[in-house]
Amino acid sequence: MQFKIGLNLQTISLSNNLYFTNLNMKMKKYTSVEAYIADFPPGVCEALVYLRKFIKKLVPDAEERISYGIPTYRYLNKPLVGIGAYKDHCSFYVMNAKLLENFKTELKEHKFSGGTIHFSPDKPLSDKLLKKIIEAKIELNERL
Numbered sequence: 001m002q003f004k005i006g007l008n009l010q011t012i013s014l015s016n017n018l019y020f021t022n023l024n025m026k027m028k029k030y031t032s033v034e035a036y037i038a039d040f041p042p043g044v045c046e047a048l049v050y051l052r053k054f055i056k057k058l059v060p061d062a063e064e065r066i067s068y069g070i071p072t073y074r075y076l077n078k079p080l081v082g083i084g085a086y087k088d089h090c091s092f093y094v095m096n097a098k099l100l101e102n103f104k105t106e107l108k109e110h111k112f113s114g115g116t117i118h119f120s121p122d123k124p125l126s127d128k129l130l131k132k133i134i135e136a137k138i139e140l141n142e143r144l
Contacts, residue, residue: 033064033071044085047121051083051092054127058134078141081134092117092125092133099136103129 030036037048048071055062055073062073062080070093072082082093089111094100097114100107106129111118119125 030066030069033066036066036071040085043121044090047090047124048083048085050124051090051130054130055081055083055134058131059138075138076141078144080137080141089118089120090124092119092130094133094137096137096140099133099140102136103133106132 028039030039033052037045037052040048052064052071056064059073059075059080062075063077064071064073066072067079067082070082070084070091072093073080079095082091082095084091084093093116095115100112100115100117107117109123110125117125
């Protein structure tokens with residue numbers, strides 16, 4: 001049994017816990033955030049390590065886990081943000097398209113679609129913007 005889930009054009013097979021891209025290429029199933037990050041080349045790896053440390057420092061109570069094949073963070077038992085990497089970019093998942101619309105001007109130098117921001121490791125999101133987005137998502141989680 002397979003369900004289409006609109007998360008970066010991935011099809012997730014719920015019957016056998018294997019993740020497939022839209023090209024039906026098998027992706028690894030990661031058991032830890034460390035294993036996920038270690039699987040990428042140095043520049044991408046550094047970007048992911050930085051994001052991870054930034055999130056954990058800003059939200060020390062956030063629960064870190066692998067969900068949908070990527071590192072994700074939960075706050076107040078609700079999705080907060082996620083991080084990911086692909087062949088040609090990194091992604092910062094806010095998981096809320098409406099929230100990202102509030103940052104349209106500040107995101108003009110980055111691609112974003114739905115609740116996801118795409119960036120290259122050599123042109124990362126600024127600390128100031130990351131902090132504002134994460135704090136906005138924390139506020140949203142606290143209101144829900």
